Amino acid sequence: MKKILFMLGISASVLAQTPITYYEHIQPIIAKNCAVCHSPGGVGPFHLLTYEDVAKRSKFVAKVTQMRYMPPFPADKSFQHYANERGLKEEEIELIQQWVMQGSVEGQKAKSKRVLDAFSMANDIxxxxxxxxxxxxxxxxxxxxxxxxxxxxxxxxxxxxxxxxxxxxxxxxxxxxxxxxxxxxxxxxxxxxxxxxxxxxxxxxxxxxxxxxxxxxxxxxxxxxxxxxxxxxxxxxxxxxxxxxxxxxxxxxxxxxxxxxxxxxxxxxxxxxxVKSLILHEQHITNPPFLIKANEKSTFYISTKPLTEDISAISILPHMHFLGKTFKAFAITPEGDLVPFIKIDNWDFNWQMTYQFKTLLRVPKGSVILAEASYDNTEENPLNPFKPARDVTFGWNTTSEMMEMVIYYVSYQPGDEKVKQ
Ligand code: HEC
Missing domain, CATH: 2.60.120.310 (Copper type II, ascorbate-dependent monooxygenase, N-terminal domain)
Known part of the structure; x- marks a missing residue:
């Protein structure tokens, strides 16, 4: 408990007097991180808009946030940060845990200015x-x-x-x-x-x-x-x-x-x-052929020629189908430094997106861009479209496979490292 209070920056006496309430502490977190999908027309299976919506399934909400299953975001944020990244802060996860442990108290609706209409916030485009x-x-x-x-x-x-x-x-x-x-x-x-x-x-x-x-x-x-x-x-x-x-x-x-x-x-x-696009795909694989044999796990690698100019990367989009398991991409500079692009340890076909770097990402001239993708074509992979497993190779349809990566970039200009996206 002491550790949690320390992380929250709240003193024990304040917490004793002020219980964690929905309107004061929890609604802003839900509005910012959940309502975009858990609202009418959103992709989430139920709404998370009112106190009742959240209180009704508060234990479930505590569990999925603690597991970091929600909000969904497949890329590893300790590898690279993105402008469109999703996720709760450690303190926010703890606040939800505490709120539920204290009995999911509703609190006073009009007490603070932070009381926001979750839906209008979700639609503020x-x-x-x-x-x-x-x-x-x-x-x-x-x-x-x-x-x-x-x-x-x-x-x-x-x-x-x-x-x-x-x-x-x-x-x-x-x-x-x-x-x-x-x-x-x-x-x-x-x-x-x-x-x-x-x-x-x-x-x-x-x-x-x-x-x-x-x-x-x-x-x-x-x-x-x-x-x-x-x-x-x-x-x-x-x-x-x-x-x-x-x-x-x-x-x-x-x-x-x-x-x-x-x-x-x-x-x-x-x-x-x-904006220019650097598109790397199966033809660039350094260990061909792109054949994922039945009942085998395979890993493929891509490597580019050295870049002929300094570039500023804007975004990256990795692409695989149902057999895809992990995806990693980075650049190695002529000095041997690593420029991290993306690391996905648990590929999810359902959450493919354009990851926009938090600030423009400089990749110096002479750097080589590398990617590694692994696939699981065994029957233990629950997403395998074929049972029994079959040999799989390149194709656009989802029962075939792809290894593709699209990087949007511009020529580098001094100061780009500070350009927020
Ligand atoms: C980008 C869209 C999106 C966001 C943002 C999002 N969810 Fe979800 N949520 C989904 C989808 C889709 C499902 C159903 C599929 C699944 O369980 O993966 C789901 C399922 C759930 C479930 C049920 C899980 C289960 O095992 O059935 C809970 C609880 C939940 N979300 C809570 C939250 C909370 C709390 C937040 C914010 C911290 C949040 N979600 C943010 C899309 C989203």
């Missing part, structure tokens, strides 16, 4: 109007078959000239069923046949042969609705771009429709630096 809103051409009907669906959609932009995009936002049309999405850009016009095509469709092999203009414009998972680049930095989108939206729909027992959309915000001030 940037009010700017998008410059271009792009919707799926037709609403897609998610059947009531209770199986998950992986579908591709072709969305023309109608852009007649190049534009500079400084923020991107994805809005799922139906949060009940849209599980996650990946948005790519094609400029060849040859992917128009993708309307609602299934992830397992053999014709996809044809499309895969066409190199994408942008293999990863944006990746959406619940609670990660937007990316905004730092001041003066933007991503170029060419005239005649078409978006390819890849949507993963959750199994549904009722028929649902979805027409998801993406919002693009154009740069209003002159753009000094253009």
């Amino acid at each position: 940037n009010k700017r109007v998008p410059d271009l809103t792009l919707k799926m051409q037709n609403a897609f009907t998610v059947p009531n078959t209770g199986v998950e669906e992986f579908r591709y959609f072709h969305v023309p932009t109608g852009l007649k000239e190049d534009v500079m995009v400084e923020a991107i936002e994805f809005l799922p049309g139906n949060r009940k069923v849209v599980h996650h999405s990946r948005v790519m850009v094609d400029t060849t016009g040859r992917m128009a046949g993708l309307e609602g095509m299934q992830g397992a469709d053999p014709r996809l092999a044809e499309f895969q042969r066409i190199p994408m203009a942008d293999e990863f414009l944006y990746g959406w998972v619940p609670g990660n609705d937007k990316i905004q680049f730092p001041q003066g930095v933007a991503k170029k989108m060419s005239a005649n771009s078409n978006l390819i939206m890849y949507l993963h729909y959750s199994p549904s027992a009722t028929t649902q429709t979805d027409q998801s959309e993406i919002h693009l915000y154009f740069a209003k001030k002159p753009v000094e630096r253009e």
Whole structure:
């Protein structure tokens, strides 16, 4: 107890007089960290908005926060910090524990200014109007078959000239069923046949042969609705771009429709630096072939050539499917120093996201970027799509595998280390 009080910075006498109450201590934590998903239209299985919502399952809330199962965030925060990272502070976890031990006291609603309406806080997003809103051409009907669906959609932009995009936002049309999405850009016009095509469709092999203009414009998972680049930095989108939206729909027992959309915000001030993408994938593996044998655990490595300039990394997005277990990426400088990018010890297919570094991350000229990904193709892996296990190799559909990593970056400028995202 003494240790806890010390960490909370609260003296024992104060605590004795002031019990930990919901409105005073707990609501701000729930509003900031939980309400975004545990609210109407959110992905969480129940709401955490009122005292009753939280008190009713307070022991459960204490347990999942102590285990650090909630809020979900797969990357190791002792390896690198991100602008969009989620997680409770040690003190906050302890406060919840104490509150529950003291009997989940409600307290006085109007007592403090910190009493916030959790839902309005969860929805406090940037009010700017998008410059271009792009919707799926037709609403897609998610059947009531209770199986998950992986579908591709072709969305023309109608852009007649190049534009500079400084923020991107994805809005799922139906949060009940849209599980996650990946948005790519094609400029060849040859992917128009993708309307609602299934992830397992053999014709996809044809499309895969066409190199994408942008293999990863944006990746959406619940609670990660937007990316905004730092001041003066933007991503170029060419005239005649078409978006390819890849949507993963959750199994549904009722028929649902979805027409998801993406919002693009154009740069209003002159753009000094253009976002570039460093995309590393199976072709860069240093221990090929990319074959994950049945009943085996395999690890693959990627290594780049030395960088020809100093760069500032903005974000990283690792990508694997259901056999993926761990993912680690970093750079080694010519002096032998480590620049940590990401470490995921327990890969979760459901929580793939664009991890935006807390400040721009300098990677000096001459550095080599390395990645390591491990896969479990045994039957002990509960997510293995095949029982008995089969040999698995590269493919876009989720029963095949991928090892991919997208790093957004700009050329380095002095002072970038201080640029907060
Ligand atoms: C990014 C979205 C997201 C955030 C943020 C989030 N949750 Fe959840 N939560 C979910 C989803 C999705 C599930 C159901 C799937 C699962 O259990 O993983 C869930 C499940 C739960 C469960 C049930 C766990 C179980 O085993 O059934 C509890 C309790 C919970 N969340 C509490 C919280 C609390 C408390 C917070 C804030 C500290 C929080 N969640 C933040 C998405 C979220």
